[in-house]
Amino acid sequence: MLNYLTIQQEVKFNYISITYNLKVEQICVDKIQAYIYRGLIMAKILSVDDSKSIRDVIQHILSSEKHDVISAADGQQALEIARSTPVDIALVDINMPNMNGISLVSKLRRLESYQYIPIIMVTTETDEYRKKKAKSVGATGWLAKPITAERLISVVNKLVS
Numbered sequence: 001m002l003n004y005l006t007i008q009q010e011v012k013f014n015y016i017s018i019t020y021n022l023k024v025e026q027i028c029v030d031k032i033q034a035y036i037y038r039g040l041i042m043a044k045i046l047s048v049d050d051s052k053s054i055r056d057v058i059q060h061i062l063s064s065e066k067h068d069v070i071s072a073a074d075g076q077q078a079l080e081i082a083r084s085t086p087v088d089i090a091l092v093d094i095n096m097p098n099m100n101g102i103s104l105v106s107k108l109r110r111l112e113s114y115q116y117i118p119i120i121m122v123t124t125e126t127d128e129y130r131k132k133k134a135k136s137v138g139a140t141g142w143l144a145k146p147i148t149a150e151r152l153i154s155v156v157n158k159l160v161s
Contacts, residue, residue: 042068043160048072074099090117090119092139105139119140120143
């Protein structure tokens with residue numbers, strides 16, 4: 001049985017006030033806070049990479065676009081975060097210590113709040129075998145490093161909208 005919550009939102013535009021109701025599943029309630037920030041769409045994003053400089057760059061780029069970025073240094077740390085923190089998008093490197101990105105994606109897909117979110121592999125790996133393997137365990141897409149700020153923002157914003 002799904003629990004629903006009705007949220008009332010008022011929008012003002014040129015002296016006209018429109019009120020509408022959103023009926024959403026209870027599981028989505030946590031995500032709604034991430035979607036409203038000064039009238040801008042915003043997402044909570046899990047960024048997983050063993051390179052601190054890559055994590056810092058992704059955090060800087062996406063935070064400047066009003067996204068909330070949570071970073072993890074490896075798959076094990078990301079899984080611990082994921083168990084307690086639902087996100088809207090996950091950006092995952094493949095080659096990491098403790099738990100690689102392919103194993104992480106497989107385990108994330110077993111978590112209820114991660115079954116349907118976009119999980120994008122952000123990696124230097126470009127061979128078809130790894131792409132197929134990532135897709136087979138649940139990866140949604142692939143971004144090859146190096147990635148430009150414009151490309152990262154474009155992909156994330158398309159996934160959010």
